Amino acid sequence: MSRERIARMIEWQAASCAELGSPLYATLLPCVADDVRAGGVCAEALAEYEDAPGPDAIALRLLGGVHALVLTGRAPELAEHYAEAAAGALGQHRTDALWAAFRDTVGGSPDWIRDWMTRPPQTNEAGRANVLLPGALYALSRLAPASRPAPRVRLFELGASAGLNLRADRFRYAAPGFAWGPEDSPVRLDEGAWRGPVPAWLTDAATHHPELTVTERAGCDLSPVDPLSADGALALRAYVWPDQAARAARLEGAIRLAAKVPARVERAGVAEFLAGVAPEPGTVTVVWHSIMRQYVPKEEWARAAAELDRLARASGPDAGFAYVTFEPERVGNEGDDRPCRLSVRTGTGPARLLAGAVPHGMPAYGLD
Secondary structure: OOHHHHHHHHHHHHHHHHHOOOHHHHHHHHHHHHHHHOOOHHHHHHHHHOOOOOOOHHHHHHHHHHHHHHHOOOOHHHHHHHHHHHOOOOOHHHHHHHHHHHHHHHHHOHHHHHHHOOOOOOOOOHHHHHHHHHHHHHHHHHHOOOOOOOOEEEEEEEOOOOOHHHHHHHOEEEEOOEEEOOOOOOOEEOOOOEOOOOOHHHHHHHHHOOOOEEEEEEEEEOOOOOOOOHHHHHHHHHOOOOOOHHHHHHHHHHHHHHHHOOOEEEEOOHHHHHHOOOOOOOEEEEEEEEOOHHHOOHHHHHHHHHHHHHHHHHOEOOEEEEEEEEEEOOOOOOOOOOOEEEEEEEOOOOOEEEEEEOOOOOOEEEOO
């Protein structure tokens, strides 16, 4: 892969950061791209990782490694700029100084950056529960009407990272005319959660199921993260963009919840993990995942799809099954545009697209 192609991929990530509300990274990444073209310190840092998977993996790994240096006190000058950005006070006149501090940080810590570049990005975004949990509520409204006793839920997540969203039923969700979840939750998905009115299917489902009884929480990941370890928590914090304080606050709350609500994340591929799951009488088995499918090889996903079909066929009135996804989906005649959509399938029925959202899950918007 040439330097020019790497630079273009970094510029693609810059545009994505701008679209997703990170002026800091939207400012820094074009400078990184120029430095790569010029053969500077960023080119040296990325030289061994030209074949990293995904168009955004290279940029996000570099940014995460540098942010980790800031968080651990190893880059005090850059930390000042990041603090200004977090406070919304990073003016255009500071761009040169910001870039100089970033470049010096990369050049001054080659071993750290080299080690960090070997790690896949781990963005365990709690905001994605803003669509995943509503998807599960919708599925339950289809599988367990209010006239029946509330079912016990077994929750399984593919590509779970640190498993933070396995505690999604303990988050607080709120929007005009809508509220669900513990009022004292340390994770609040409220301000800006929905663009436009909350869909009727969600308000109805929340009314039918004002709370969930989750009896099992488990997931899989090829590189699971322990959110309660110092290294694991650092990795999660490093991949939150420094000028997005609300995301950082949600992460801190989710880490606190993880210390109170047990969940297990196995080191396994998605097909291997699903092979060990089966519907159980008296429960609804919910399998969900978000923004991870593109990282799974086609052959592996084909096996996983077969396992999901097996679970659907094995389900029944007393042992329900729901499949909830939040992934980029091609819809209609949108061509190459793949907006992120919430899709829900219950039993052997067809999938239904219910909502869309930005990749971090907030804001969401109804599709019908």
